[in-house]
Amino acid sequence: MADDKGLKKGDDVTWKSHGQNVHGEVEQKITKRTEAAGRTVDASPDDPQYKVKSDKTGREAVHKPGALKKDG
Secondary structure, X not given: OOOXXXXXXXXXXXXXXXXXXXXXXXXXXXXXXXXXXXXEEOOEXXXXXXXXXXXXXOOEEEEOHHHOEEOO
């Protein structure tokens, strides 16, 4: 079971993208195979992923919990 770090919708997070730190907000916890942020996300209840939205660009991305750092 993956550690989801207790992330929930509305949490402020940081992740790396193209060598830069990106700040944004968790929009959704994904727990099943679905389409999000322009790609197929192969998530499950035991291996969730998170849809996040960049504060700066407004673009959406999907990341595993290990790629996200909760701010604050």
